[in-house]
Each structure stands twice: as structure tokens, then as C-alpha cells.
Amino acid sequence: MKKTGSQILLECLALEGVETVFGYPGGTVINIYDDLMDSPIHHILTRHEQAAVHAADAYSRVTGKVGVAIATSGPGATNTITGIATAYMDSIPMVIITGQVPTPLIGNDAFQEADMVGITRPITKHNYLVRDVKDLARIVKEAFYIARSGRPGPVLVDLPKDVQMATAVFEYPETVELRGYKPTTAANPRQLEKAVDMILQARKPVIYVGGGATLSDVSEDLKAFAEAIQAPLTTTLMGMASFPKQHPLSVGMLGMHGTFYANMAVTNADLLIALGARFDDRVTGKIATFAPHAKIIHVDVDPTSIKKNVRVDLPVVGVLPDVLPRLVEGLQSQPERLAEAVEATQGWRDQVEEWKQQHPMAYKKTKSTIKPQYVIEKLRELSDDDAIVTTEVGQHQMWTAQFFDFTQPRTFVTSGGLGTMGFGLPAALGAQAAFPKRQVIDVSGDGSFQMNSQELATLVQYRLPVKIVILNNNFLGMVRQWQQLFFDKRYSQTCLELPIDFIKLAEAYGAKGFQATKPEEVEDVIRQGFATPGPVIMEFKIAREENVLPMVPAGAGLNEMVLAS
């Protein structure tokens, strides 16, 4: 029996194991939405297409599955751009389906036409315009395969309305045949041997872990590896939750707002073992003074990441679930040398410990005003171990990274590469849709929150009990911090003059809101917020001009940290 394109699409999604999609209807996807009514797939109607993509993105970040979002052609499709770029920068596996005007009209500036394949070319891993319904099943199969394999990323499928309506015999291909796409998985054994040798010779080794570790679920392997060689381990923002900060080998986050001791360790290391990280400029600071004494081993699934920003002494192309156990095996096959190396690096671990004691992560507490760091510490204390935390972008994001001690992988969801304000709330929505029973918290700023606050409606409608924490400084705080430090305190357009009544806003949508203005109210508000069913806003009026520290000024070296205001 023949099926229509839109039916074929939905069957493909079901066969890919998709349970929940996020989207927004319109003229060129009306057929898909009609067939959705007869499909087992659960659809969540966000209030903006950008939010649908962020939600699907976060759904993927917390589950490891491919996230799916749907939007109509033209404005619906262009509204997805920031979401797609966000996912692309953080290598999140997603399939975005956009409606397109009927094929005979393509190129005619038809009503609600936008060249999505052209627009998204630089921000997708791959994209497709489906011209023939006979190709649809194969394309969807390929899209999912490409999205999740190798270095993951978003794939867009642009589906013209007439293709959705055309019919074909449905047959889902078993395998994918792409002669131009063969991602490496198993690393070259000779490179691994060399890596083992370099590790055994190092006297000041540091492990540097990025988002690749999060995406490939290697927390256990990572722990085994770090413990085998007893090397200090630092993570990026994206790698953070894959290794608990409480672990004695952890030195926390490195880079612009990293810890003093992580940056000192990297600067003084004689071997840097980069695992699924890409030497982003927020991590390295000035390249010339980045890890100046270190040999660099770079393990990454994407060959283009290697030697892109820094010199690399030993490139290893491969995936961490393969590489890490093989490294451990290689090390343990030389027990004497390994024991000797662990002993010889004791002095290095002592040195790192000394740096930790010298400048631990700290902030000045005050009686009169709420310190944002205090709110984050309390949040950690009062939330569940497996709570998922999303953030927006700004100071509150960095304070969360610095002061919330994540203990479980895939519990920290933040826009690292693109740094998208407005990401956190829809991301929390997507995470909560994936795990209705777990605590999901969006740590937000007063500026970012207003970039997608309409999603309060979605939370209330679908009974998604996200807890929104607004650290309200009445500023675009992160930009204000730069203006204070580098522009002589000239606060150009960063004061959000109009105070918003966030409590009333919550109520307008049928959610609840609580507010704390004094330090002694913080704990109560958090307890109340967690105890209240349904979506809740917890607003904290924080010290307005608090800065995120330490800070490596843009363009400076990691050893040139500003430690105190």
C-alpha cells in the first residue's frame, strides 16, 4: 500500500525510536500535523520555533538520543536558525524538519519561501531538500545516522508540501550507504602506543576534557583513566558534568572563568592530554602562552578539530569509548613503568594541591545583599543529586559552572559554543519532557529570561514542573562586567532600567513565583520553590555589580588571571 510523504516521515521517526518532538505548525507542514493526530509520536507545541529547537536540543543532551523539531517554511524555518546554530556549535545530534513551498514554486519567492538548505549550510552537519517522495525514507534514515555518528550535529530536512502529499511505497532502508561519509571509530593502535609512552614519560601531566566526553558517555572510563595515571583533570564547560569536581584529581574548569589551579596546572604541565575538546579561545586564552611547556596529545573523533587552534604533538583520531579503555589497557600492561610514573608525579600533584589551597574558588559573603554564588551553593545543597540544571548565558551561567558541583553526567545543559541567551528555559522544557519525574532547574538571568519567557505557557500547558531561578541584577551583567573592567565603567545599554515583576509574570501564565531580597530568605525561597508543584519562578535580587572571578581578560594568557576585583 502506498503512503503519503507526511505519513512516511512520521513512520520513519517512529522507527528511529522518536517518542517526543517539539514544533510549531503552519501552512507547509499542515499535512504532517494532520497525520500527527494518528501517530504515536508525542508533540509538544512550544510558543516559538527557536524554543522548539532548543527544547529538542536539550532533550538530546539529557537522553543521548537524537532530538527532533518541526517548523513551517519561511518565518517558521528562519526562527529555527539560532537553535540550529546552538546545537551545531555544541555538536548535538538533532534532526530538524522544515516545511517548504511546493517544488514547482521553489525559487519563485513564493509566499513563505526561504532557502533553508542555503541558509543552514554553514550551521548544519548536513542538510537535504527532498525533491521526490521516493527518496524520503532513505533521506530520513541518513539524516538520523549522520546526526548521531562521528562528531554529532544537527541535520536539516527541508520537505516541500507537494512531496508530503505525494505517495510512495514505504520501505525503510536497513542500512545507510554513504560513500563520502565514513567516520573513524577505532583509533590507530600505533598512535595509542605512542600516547601510552608519552604518558609514562610525563612528570607533569594534565587531562583536559571537553564536550566529547559528555556526548559519548565515558564518565566511568574517564575515571578509570585518570585514576590509573593519577593526573589532575580539568574540564571545559561542556565536559563539566562528566567528572565530579569532588574527585581528588579534579581541578575544575579551565579557561576564561576557570579556577586558578586549573589554569596554573595547564600553564605548567609537561603533557596535556586533550579528550574530546577543541581548544576554544575561551579555553586557551592567548595561544602563545597556552600550555607553553607541554607536549599535546589530542584525541578527537573529528580530524578537523585537531591542529586547528594549537600545535599537537600526537593526534589520535577516534572515539573516547574506544580510546580510553585501550589507553588504560596499554598502561596497565606495563605495571612497573606505570607505578614508577605515578610515583614520579607525586610532586606535581602536591604542587597542584598547593595551588588549590592558595586560591580556592571563593567569594565574599555579605549580610546585606544576596550573593549569586551563595544562591547556587544553596541550590546544589537543596536539590536532588540527579537534578538537571540548564542555564541561559551570562554571569549566572558562569556562577553555575563555578559553584554548582555536578555529580552526574548529562545533568548540566548549557550553550557553550554559541553562548545563546534564551536557551535555558526552552532547554529546561525539553529536559523535563524527557524526564518528567526529575528535578529540572533553569538558572537564568533577568536579561536572558526575557528572550524566551513565552515558554512559561508551554510549561504550564504540558504540566512540566521546571523550577526557574532568576538571578536578578537588573543588568546584562556579563556585558556590564566587561564594561566595568575594560571600558572605564561606561555602562552603555546594559542597565535593564525597567524592573519586571517576574512573580506577576509567572502568575499571568498560571505558574507560581517567589522572591528573595535578603540573604536569609534564600533558603526558604528555594525550599518553597521545590515544594510547590508545577512550574515556579524563584527570583533572587542579587548584588548588582558582582563580578565573575577569576577572569582571564580576552587575549591574555591563562597565567594572567584577575583574581579579585
Next chain:
Amino acid sequence: MKHTITVLVENEFGVLPRVSGLFSGRGFNIESLCVAPTLDPTISRMTIVTCGDDQILEQITKQLNKLVNVIKVIDFTDQPFVQREMAMIKISAEAETRAEILRIVDIFRAKVVDVTPRSYSVEVTGAPEKIDAMIELLRPLGVKELVRSGPIVLGRGAKAWKSAE
């Protein structure tokens, strides 16, 4: 430094902008680009000449390889290869220069492909340097129009690049 890269791609619509977008998106210039289908009609072969240091070229090659529609990338920089380009040149041909033009055409083993009382159009193939040299000789005589194909290359020796072996 100049680099010549051969890229085997799926012969599909939309592949060219993916390849060229890689260059423009990173601020690299494409000096010349030739594309046509291969013996296997589902595969097209591109020859791209670009400029950049070795590190830039390594990035470009890796990025090209990463494209789903790219089947194979061959950098000919460190391999012996034969390179040929074609040019067509329209030259003013007055009574006093006609003989000189024909002599140059002869020396370069070029061919006159169109003649009018006031012009010659000639066709020449060869290594890009040979074409440069011929143009330099013709220039003082009055080149009216010049079109160059950009070079295509073939590796020397018996080994052949066909697809994703």
C-alpha cells in the same frame, strides 16, 4: 603557496556551494575551479587551485573530507602530476601584426579558431606557465579578450584515482 587539490564529489545539485562555502566561510580564496562528471556519471571531479600555508591547506583538506558529499580529496602538492589549462584569446589583428601573431601561435602550438579582418581568436592548451608566457607575448599586440579554464591535473604514474577505494 599555491596548492592544487582534486576533489571527487557526488554529482548532485547543491554540492558546489558546499565546497565553495567551505573556502569563503573561512576567508580563503579559490583561484580557479574546474568541475565535470567522471567516467562514473554519479561522481564529479573538481580541480581547485588555492593559496595558503600548509596549515591552512591541512584544514581545508580535512574540512573537505568532512563534507558528506565529498568522496575523496587528493592534494597534489607533494606528488608528481601533469597539469593542463586551456585559454582562448581574442587579439586585434591589423595588417602589420597578423604575421607576428601567427608566428607566436605556431611557437606555442596554439590554434586559430576564428578569424575576422580585424581579429584572431586563438586556442592554446598547456601548463599555466606556458599560457602566461604566451599572453605576455601577445599583450603588446592588443589582447581584446581572454578566457582561461583554470588548470586540471592528473597524477603521474599508473595509479588512478577513481572513487572511494
